Amino acid sequence: MTEISAADAAVPVVLRVNGDEYRIAAEPRRTLADALREDCGLTGTHLGCEHGVCGACTVLVDGEPVRSCLMFAVQSQDVEIRTVEGLAAADGTLHPLQEAFWRHHGLQCGFCTPGFLMLSAGILETSPDIGDEELREALSSNLCRCTGYQTIVDSVRSVLDAGEA
Amino acid sequence: MKPARFAYTAPDTVEGTLDALDRFGDEAKVLSGGQSLVPMMNFRLARPEVIVDIGRVSGLDGMSVSNGTLTVGARVVHSRLEAPTVSTPDGRSESLGGVLGSLLPVVARFVGHLPIRVRGTFGGSIAHADPAAEWCILARTLDAEMVALRQGGERTIPAADFFETVFTTALAAEELLVAVRLPILGEDWRAGFCEFSRRAGDFAVVAAMTAVRLEPATGAIAEARIGVGGVAGVPVRLPAAEAMLVGETPGAGLHAAAAEAAAGEVDPVGDLHGSAAYRRDLVRAMVARSLAQGAGASG
Ligand SMILES: Cc1cc2nc3c(=O)[nH]c(=O)nc-3n(C[C@H](O)[C@H](O)[C@H](O)COP(=O)(O)OP(=O)(O)OC[C@H]3O[C@@H](n4cnc5c(N)ncnc54)[C@H](O)[C@@H]3O)c2cc1C
Ligand code: FES
Ligand code: FES
Numbered sequence: 001m002t003e004i005s006a007a008d009a010a011v012p013v014v015l016r017v018n019g020d021e022y023r024i025a026a027e028p029r030r031t032l033a034d035a036l037r038e039d040c041g042l043t044g045t046h047l048g049c050e051h052g053v054c055g056a057c058t059v060l061v062d063g064e065p066v067r068s069c070l071m072f073a074v075q076s077q078d079v080e081i082r083t084v085e086g087l088a089a090a091d092g093t094l095h096p097l098q099e100a101f102w103r104h105h106g107l108q109c110g111f112c113t114p115g116f117l118m119l120s121a122g123i124l125e126t127s128p129d130i131g132d133e134e135l136r137e138a139l140s141s142n143l144c145r146c147t148g149y150q151t152i153v154d155s156v157r158s159v160l161d162a163g164e165a
Numbered sequence: 166m167k168p169a170r171f172a173y174t175a176p177d178t179v180e181g182t183l184d185a186l187d188r189f190g191d192e193a194k195v196l197s198g199g200q201s202l203v204p205m206m207n208f209r210l211a212r213p214e215v216i217v218d219i220g221r222v223s224g225l226d227g228m229s230v231s232n233g234t235l236t237v238g239a240r241v242v243h244s245r246l247e248a249p250t251v252s253t254p255d256g257r258s259e260s261l262g263g264v265l266g267s268l269l270p271v272v273a274r275f276v277g278h279l280p281i282r283v284r285g286t287f288g289g290s291i292a293h294a295d296p297a298a299e300w301c302i303l304a305r306t307l308d309a310e311m312v313a314l315r316q317g318g319e320r321t322i323p324a325a326d327f328f329e330t331v332f333t334t335a336l337a338a339e340e341l342l343v344a345v346r347l348p349i350l351g352e353d354w355r356a357g358f359c360e361f362s363r364r365a366g367d368f369a370v371v372a373a374m375t376a377v378r379l380e381p382a383t384g385a386i387a388e389a390r391i392g393v394g395g396v397a398g399v400p401v402r403l404p405a406a407e408a409m410l411v412g413e414t415p416g417a418g419l420h421a422a423a424a425e426a427a428a429g430e431v432d433p434v435g436d437l438h439g440s441a442a443y444r445r446d447l448v449r450a451m452v453a454r455s456l457a458q459g460a461g462a463s464g
Contacts, residue, residue: 002181004215007170028173028216031203050166051204055280064283070203071284074173075196075220119280140365141278 005074013073017042018086026073033057035073036083044084044114048143055142058115058122059083065122065141084114087121096159097121106155108146115142120156128160135160168206175218179314182219182341187316189215191338196220197240200277200285201293225288225343227252228261235265235347236312239288246273246287264350264376272299272358272374278366288342291327294334297369297395299360301328305400306374306392309347313340321346328399353387354378355415357458359451363438370439371395373427373451375459377410386410391423391452396433396444403430406452415460424453 005011010025015032017040024039031050036042036059048054050069057068060082087095097120100106107113116139123130123138130138136153144152176182186193194213196202197220205211219225225240228251235251246269249261260266276282276290276299290300291311303309304324311322313336327335336342350356360372372395378388389410394400406427413419433444 002174002176002185004172004174004185007172007214011173027170029168029170029206031167031207034167050207052200052281055278058280065280066284067200067280069207070199072173072199072203072216075175075199075218123279137365138279141280 011074014077015040015073015081016079017081017083024073028072028074030073031069032059032071032073032076032081033068035076036068036081039073042083042085046111046114048111048115053143054112054115055119056112056115058118058142060118060122063122063125065119082118082121084117087117095121096162097124097156100155100159101152104155104158105151106147107152112142112144112146116144116152120159123156124159128163130160132157166207166209168203169209169212171206171213172215173218174215175221177221177223179222179224179341179343182217182222183314183316183339185215185217186339186341189217193217193338195292195341197289197292198242198285200281201289201295219341229253230261230349233349233351235261235349237287237345237347239286239292239342239344241287243273243276243282243285243287243290244279246270247282261349264352264354264356265347266349268303268350268356268358272303275299275358275360275362275369275372281366287345291345292334292336292342294328294332294399295368296328296331296397296399297372298400299358299369299372299394302372302374302392302394302400303358304328304345304347305402306376306390307347307350308390309345311336311342312344312346313337314343315340325402330398350376351378353381355459355461357455357460359454359458361447361451369395371433371444371447371451373448373455375452375455377415377456377459379415383414385412385414389423391427393427393431393448393452396431396448401431403427403452405430415456417457420453420456420460423456424449427452 013026015022022040046056048056059068192214196218225238227238309324356376358374360369374392376390380387389407391403428449435441
């Protein structure tokens, strides 16, 4: 019989985030998003809707953009997780995408930005040759209430065009 | 919101999964990609006592062809169907050609967004049974067969019997959907898929799939299938419109007549995404476009 974790007990969970190992204790119902924020102290990952629609919680799991509100921490143990905290270099030098969002006004209030940055980082790494139409479609995964999206498209396009992946 | 408490198990074999499902019955829910179940748990529309996570189970994510049938493992994620590959008997991997091979990527691009498609699974979509889900429409239109296992038994359920009503299938609580079998559609088939949604990535308001088999000698339609989602609790076939096509030669006039018949054959209920009359109009437009797409024309 496979092991069963009880509902009301926190179980030991090991998360690998941005190359660091976090040993936490989490109830099975703890989402990856909450584990990142509450247990790892990585509050850069934001939560908007908690049902998969807004994309504010987007992180990279094994290089692919996923909704961290739709995964449980207990499911996230044998994977490499990357969050917005991992984008800039250790000395604080911004990632090209962060530079581009700044230069092209890809953010206003900034609530959606970590999600858009991680979605874009995933696109940049997996589909560097993506066309304009496909890029717009891919970015339509996430919601932004401020910018009107065009500046976000411009930001990501500029990095893709510069080939700075 | 946050989900209610649940106990969690992640077996690494099919046997272990069937054990757990047998032991917990109605109290348990299978967790696959989580892209439908977890939103429902976060809303507390679903409160399973036990989650049986099948993410570690090996052998459920294969795709292979034999005897004119494509078998899609339940854990194949949507994004893999954007460029479907199958494993050959000698262990290589090759891209799936043919009519089904061209159709699957067209359909896959309509399923949610990129982050949904990299986690959500084909089998999860079939088991979830949203009446507007692309894969459910495809399964119903092509008369797919669902392969279900339970402890000590296997059965195959035809699509016509599988989808019972909204979010409800013939699967028992103890059963695991392991694979779906689809006809690969020989070169004499012409297939199309069209959907209307308010925003890219949303569930369809109405979607239609069509597939016709042409008589090689005459080019007349020998067999026709029209499946529509978003007009009833399950994806439906439209036999009267299908019958109109058989024996005829594809063309704009015929497609318009069949689309008109299709619009008359559905009995949609209006909701906040579209009134009954609007859905009927969409059926007409989606069926006509899908037939034209299959015939290689635009619009
Ligand atoms: C923002 C957003 C947009 C979306 N848009 C679309 C869309 O346009 N079209 C569309 O079709 N879908 C859409 N989806 C849903 C998505 O396609 C899901 O991936 C799919 O419906 C369920 O697959 P899953 O693997 O995530 O299943 P889960 O969410 O893990 O499970 C869904 C249900 O199926 C059951 N189940 C899963 N696998 C099995 C199995 N092997 N055997 C028995 N039972 C099983 C579960 O118990 C559960 O009841 C969207 C989701 C989101 C969050
Ligand atoms: S918080 Fe995860 S998608 Fe909105
Ligand atoms: S910048 Fe405010 S939500 Fe996008």
